[in-house]
Amino acid sequence: MSSADPIEAVLRKAPLTGCQLREARHADAYVEARRAMEICNACRYCEGFCAVFPAMTRRRDFADADLNYLANLCHGCRACFYSCQYAPPHEFGINVPKVFAEVRLRSYEQYCWPKPLGRLFRRNGSIVASAMAAGTIVSVLLALWLIDGAVLFQPARHPGAFYAIVPYWIMMSLAGAASLFALTSVTIGAMAFWRDVAGRQQVHARSVRAAMYDALSLRNLDGGAGQGCNDRDESYSKARRYFHHAMFYGFALCFAATCVATVYDHILGRKAPYDFWSIPVQLGLWGGIGLLVGTSGLAWVKVRGDPTPTSASAAGSDNALLILLALTALTGLLLLALRGTAAAGILLAVHLGNVVTLFIAIPYSKMIHGIYRSAALLYSALESDSETRRSSPGYAVPTSRDARLALPRQSPPSE
Amino acid sequence: MGEQLERSCDVAVVGGGNAGLCAAIEARKAGASVLLLDSAPRPMRGGNSRHTRNLRAMHCEPTGVLTGSYDEEEYWRDLLRVTDGDTDEGLARLTIRGTVDALSFMSRNGVLLQPALSGTLSLARTNAFFLGGGKALVNAYYSSATRSGIDVAYDSEVVALHLDGLDVQRLDIVQGERQESIFPKAVVVASGGYQANIEWLKQAWGPRAENFIVRGTPYANGRVLRNLLDQGIASVGDPTQCHAVAIDARSPKFDGGIVTRIDCIPFAVVVDKMGRRFYDEGEDIWPKRYAIWGRLVAMQADQLAFAIIDSKARELFMPTAYPAIRADTIDELAQKLGLPEGNLAQTIAAYNAAVRPGRFDSSDLDECATEGLDPPKTHWARAIDTTPFFGYPLRPGITFTYLGVKVDESARVYLQSGRGVRNLFAAGEIMAGSILGKGYLAGFGMAIGTVFGRIAGREAARHVLS
Numbered sequence: 040m041s042s043a044d045p046i047e048a049v050l051r052k053a054p055l056t057g058c059q060l061r062e063a064r065h066a067d068a069y070v071e072a073r074r075a076m077e078i079c080n081a082c083r084y085c086e087g088f089c090a091v092f093p094a095m096t097r098r099r100d101f102a103d104a105d106l107n108y109l110a111n112l113c114h115g116c117r118a119c120f121y122s123c124q125y126a127p128p129h130e131f132g133i134n135v136p137k138v139f140a141e142v143r144l145r146s147y148e149q150y151c152w153p154k155p156l157g158r159l160f161r162r163n164g165s166i167v168a169s170a171m172a173a174g175t176i177v178s179v180l181l182a183l184w185l186i187d188g189a190v191l192f193q194p195a196r197h198p199g200a201f202y203a204i205v206p207y208w209i210m211m212s213l214a215g216a217a218s219l220f221a222l223t224s225v226t227i228g229a230m231a232f233w234r235d236v237a238g239r240q241q242v243h244a245r246s247v248r249a250a251m252y253d254a255l256s257l258r259n260l261d262g263g264a265g266q267g268c269n270d271r272d273e274s275y276s277k278a279r280r281y282f283h284h285a286m287f288y289g290f291a292l293c294f295a296a297t298c299v300a301t302v303y304d305h306i307l308g309r310k311a312p313y314d315f316w317s318i319p320v321q322l323g324l325w326g327g328i329g330l331l332v333g334t335s336g337l338a339w340v341k342v343r344g345d346p347t348p349t350s351a352s353a354a355g356s357d358n359a360l361l362i363l364l365a366l367t368a369l370t371g372l373l374l375l376a377l378r379g380t381a382a383a384g385i386l387l388a389v390h391l392g393n394v395v396t397l398f399i400a401i402p403y404s405k406m407i408h409g410i411y412r413s414a415a416l417l418y419s420a421l422e423s424d425s426e427t428r429r430s431s432p433g434y435a436v437p438t439s440r441d442a443r444l445a446l447p448r449q450s451p452p453s454e
Numbered sequence: 455m456g457e458q459l460e461r462s463c464d465v466a467v468v469g470g471g472n473a474g475l476c477a478a479i480e481a482r483k484a485g486a487s488v489l490l491l492d493s494a495p496r497p498m499r500g501g502n503s504r505h506t507r508n509l510r511a512m513h514c515e516p517t518g519v520l521t522g523s524y525d526e527e528e529y530w531r532d533l534l535r536v537t538d539g540d541t542d543e544g545l546a547r548l549t550i551r552g553t554v555d556a557l558s559f560m561s562r563n564g565v566l567l568q569p570a571l572s573g574t575l576s577l578a579r580t581n582a583f584f585l586g587g588g589k590a591l592v593n594a595y596y597s598s599a600t601r602s603g604i605d606v607a608y609d610s611e612v613v614a615l616h617l618d619g620l621d622v623q624r625l626d627i628v629q630g631e632r633q634e635s636i637f638p639k640a641v642v643v644a645s646g647g648y649q650a651n652i653e654w655l656k657q658a659w660g661p662r663a664e665n666f667i668v669r670g671t672p673y674a675n676g677r678v679l680r681n682l683l684d685q686g687i688a689s690v691g692d693p694t695q696c697h698a699v700a701i702d703a704r705s706p707k708f709d710g711g712i713v714t715r716i717d718c719i720p721f722a723v724v725v726d727k728m729g730r731r732f733y734d735e736g737e738d739i740w741p742k743r744y745a746i747w748g749r750l751v752a753m754q755a756d757q758l759a760f761a762i763i764d765s766k767a768r769e770l771f772m773p774t775a776y777p778a779i780r781a782d783t784i785d786e787l788a789q790k791l792g793l794p795e796g797n798l799a800q801t802i803a804a805y806n807a808a809v810r811p812g813r814f815d816s817s818d819l820d821e822c823a824t825e826g827l828d829p830p831k832t833h834w835a836r837a838i839d840t841t842p843f844f845g846y847p848l849r850p851g852i853t854f855t856y857l858g859v860k861v862d863e864s865a866r867v868y869l870q871s872g873r874g875v876r877n878l879f880a881a882g883e884i885m886a887g888s889i890l891g892k893g894y895l896a897g898f899g900m901a902i903g904t905v906f907g908r909i910a911g912r913e914a915a916r917h918v919l920s
Contacts, residue, residue, distance in 0.1 A: 077773065077774075077775060077777070078713050078775045080773040081712070081713035081715075081772060081773050081774055081775040082587075082711075082712050082713045082775075084507055084586060084587030084588075084712070085586055085587070086568075087568035087569070087583070087585045087586065088585070088586060099768075099769060099773050118586060118590075119586070121586075121589075121590070121593060122586030122587055122589050122590040122593070123589065124504045124505055124587065124588070124589050124709075124711050124712075125711070125713070126497075127497070128497055128498070129498075129709060130706050130709075131706075262566075262585075263566075263568060263585055264566045264567075264568070264585055266566060273593040273596075273597065274597060
C-alpha cells in the first residue's frame with residue numbers, strides 16, 4: 040500500500056533497537072524477553088495473576104538483570120499465555136512463560152560457580168545427569184570391591200551394618216564433600232544473583248516472612264483468585280501446585296531424616312540401620328513416598344500439557360532433576376524394604392551414588408531454581424513493601440537505586 | 455475446518471464474542487439446542503471481546519471487586535454525559551439494571567474477576583475487571599458453553615440470512631471452500647460492527663480510510679449487518695461515525711488492541727507531516743480527550759501526525775509497546791521522523807517562546823499554558839528543551855462503528871416497516887448504536903453485550919420452545 044510509505048520511511052530511518060515488533064521474533068532470549076515485557080507493560084491485563092506483572096509495572100526499561108529477576112520470579116503457571124490477546128498466531132507472538140524459561144536457564148548459567156560445569160549442564164541436562172549418576176555408582180561399587188568384595192552381599196540388619204558395607208570414612212567424606220561443594224557453589228551463585236538484581240537493597244524481616252510464605256505455599260501458582268494454573272490448556276488446575284508440594288515436602292522430610300540420623304549417629308551414638316518405627320526411618324519413608332508421588336505427578340502434568348508455552352531447551356534439565364529425585368526416592372525405599380536381604384549392599388551403593396549426584400547437581404540442575412526463585416520473591420516483597428510505605432503519609436521518597444521504584448503508576452483511560 | 459454442521463438446530467448464534475456467548479449460554483440453559491458460529495479460527499475466537507478488560511456494573515453496596523456504590527441514576531447520568539443524549543433511555547436503563555445480575559452470571563460461567571489493582575484505581579468503583587482480561591473471559595465462556603452442550607463451529611462465516619416475511623428461514627455459511635445452509639428455528643446475530651471493513655469505512659471517510667488502523671479483530675467485516683440492512687431491517691446510529699483514537703502508526707493493520715495507544719499527547723507537541731501544530735494538545739484531561747484524537751489525526755495529510763516530547767515527559771504516561779524514536783537534537787528527530795528540514799525546529803522554537811511559567815501538575819488541569827500561540831496549548835505546556843527528544847508517529851485507530859440494527863427491549867430486530875422479525879434477535883456491537891449513539895463509556899460495550907446477549911438468548915429460546 041503506497042499510502043503507508045511515510046511510516047515505512049520512519050521505520051527505515053530509525054531502526055528499532057529494543058523491540059523489533061515488525062521483524063521475526065528474536066532468537067536471543069534476552070532480546071525476545073525485553074520485547075515481550077515492553078508490550079506487556081503497555082497492556083498489563085495480566086497484573087492480577089502473579090507477582091511478575093506488578094514487578095514489571097515498577098519498571099519502564101528492562102536491563103538483563105531486570106529480566107533475570109522477572110524470569111526467576113515467574114513460576115511458569117502459564118495463565119498469562121492463555122489469556123494473552125497477543126499470543127501466537129497474533130503477529131506479536133507473545134509467549135512469556137516460554138521466553139522466561141529460556142532466560143532462567145541463561146541466568147542459572149550466568150550466576151553459577153564454577154561456570155564450566157554450568158555450561159555443560161545447559162546443553163544436555165539428562166545426559167549429564169545420567170552420566171554423573173552412573174559414574175558415581177560405578178565408583179562406589181569399585182571402591183567396595185577394592186575394600187572387600189564379600190561384604191557387598193551381606194544383609195544389613197544390625198546397627199553398624201551399613202558401615203560394614205560402605206566404610207564410615209567413605210560415606211562421611213563422600214557426603215561431606217558433596218554437601219560442602221553444593222553449599223559453596225549455591226551461596227556464590229545466590230550472592231551474584233542478589234548483587235545483580237537487588238544491589239545494596241536493605242532486607243527487612245517482614246519481607247523475608249512474606250517471601251518465605253510465598254515460596255513455601257507457592258502462592259504464585261494460585262492464579263490470583265485461587266483457580267490454580269493452566270497445567271494443560273485454557274482450563275485451570277491445581278495439579279502442578281499439589282504435586283510440587285508433595286515433591287518439595289517429601290524432599291524436606293528426607294532431609295530431616297538425614298539430619299535426625301546424623302544426630303543419632305554422632306551425638307547419641309546409635310548406628311544405622313534403624314528400626315522401622317524409628318524417627319529417621321519414618322521421616323524417610325513418608326518423604327520418599329512424597330518424592331515419588333510428586334515427581335511422577337509432575338512428569339505426568341508435563342507429558343499431558345500443551346508444550347507451546349514451555350521451552351524445549353529447558354526440558355533436559357527439568358527431566359534430569361525429576362528422574363534423579365525419583366531414583367533417589369525409589370532406591371531409598373527399596374533399600375528400606377530389602378535391607379534384610381542380599382541386595383542390601385548393591386542398593387546402598389546405588390542409593391548413596393544417587394544422593395551424592397543429587398547434591399553435586401544442585402548448583403547445575405533445575406534444583407537451583409528454588410534458590411533464585413526465593414531470592415526473586417524476597418526482592419519482590421521488598422519492592423511492594425517500599426511501595427506501600429511510599430503511599431502512606433510522611434514517608435520520604437527513597438534515593439539512589441531505589442529511586443526507580445518511586446515511579447508513579449499511570450492511570451490511562453480504560454476502554 | 456469443522457465437520458458437517460447439524461442442518462437444523464433450535465437457535466443459531468452468529469458471532470462468538472461476549473454477546474454471542476452470553477446469548478448461546480442462556481438459550482441452552484432455557485432448553486434449546488444451540489449452534490454457535492464464529493467466523494474466526496479457534497485461536498482468534500471471541501471477536502473484539504478479546505481486547506476488552508472490564509464491565510461497568512451498577513451496584514448498591516461494595517462487592518468483592520467493586521468499591522462504594524454506583525446507582526442507576528449516576529450510571530445513567532454518566533451515559534447521558536458521554537452521549538450528549540444520543541441514547542434510548544428505555545434500553546439504556548434496561549442495560550444498566552441488567553448489569554446488577556451480570557457479575558453473578560459471569561461467575562457462574564467461570565469468569566474470574568480481579569480485586570481492584572494499580573493503574574485502574576479510578577475505575578475500581580464503577581468497573582469490574584476480568585482477571586487476565588477479555589481473552590480469559592472468552593475462554594471461560596467457551597468452556598462453559600461446550601460443557602453445557604452447545605455446538606461451536608469456528609472458521610464458519612455467516613454470509614447471508616434469508617428473510618421471508620417476518621421470519622429468518624435459512625443461514626448461508628461459508629467454511630473455507632465449503633458453503634452450506636442451515637435452518638434454525640431462531641437466530642441471534644451478535645456479529646459486531648463493520649470497523650474492519652475499510653471499503654465500507656471509505657463510504658463515509660473517503661480514501662483517507664485506507665490509512666486507518668483497525669484496533670480490533672479483522673473479522674468484524676459487517677457482512678451480516680450489511681445483509682440485514684439490504685433486506686429492509688431498520689438501522690440505528692450514525693453511519694458516518696466511529697470511535698477512533700490516536701495510536702502508534704507502526705501498529706499492525708488489525709488486532710493491535712490496547713498496547714498501540716499513545717498517551718503522551720497532553721505532555722507533547724503534536725505536528726502534522728509538515729511539522730506544524732494543528733490542535734490544542736492540553737485542552738482537557740486525557741481521559742476526556744483521547745477519543746477526539748483519532749478524528750483529528752484522520753483529518754491531517756496522509757492521516758499522519760507526530761507527538762514530540764522531551765526527557766521531562768518521558769515517564770508521565772503509560773509505557774508504549776513500540777519504543778519512542780529518539781534523538782539528541784530537534785533537527786535530528788525531524789530527520790528520523792521524515793519531517794521537512796527546519797519546520798519542526800521552527801515549530802518547537804515558537805512553542806517554547808510562547809510557554810509561560812506556571813504550576814505543573816501531570817494528573818490534573820494545571821496552570822502551564824502558552825501565550826500568543828495559535829493554536830494554543832492550554833495545559834501542561836512546558837518548553838521542549840531537555841535532551842534527548844522523543845517522537846511517536848500517530849495514525850487513527852478505529853475501535854468500533856456506531857451503525858447497527860434497531861431492537862426493542864426483548865432484543866428483537868425490527869424491519870423499516872416497523873414490524874418485528876419473529877425469530878431474529880440481536881446483541882452486542884451490532885445493536886449497540888441504539889444505546890450508545892455517540893462517545894464511549896469505559897466498560898459499557900461489555901455491559902450492553904452481556905445484558906442484551908442474555909436477553910436475546912432467552913427470547914430466542916422462548917420463541918422456539920413456546
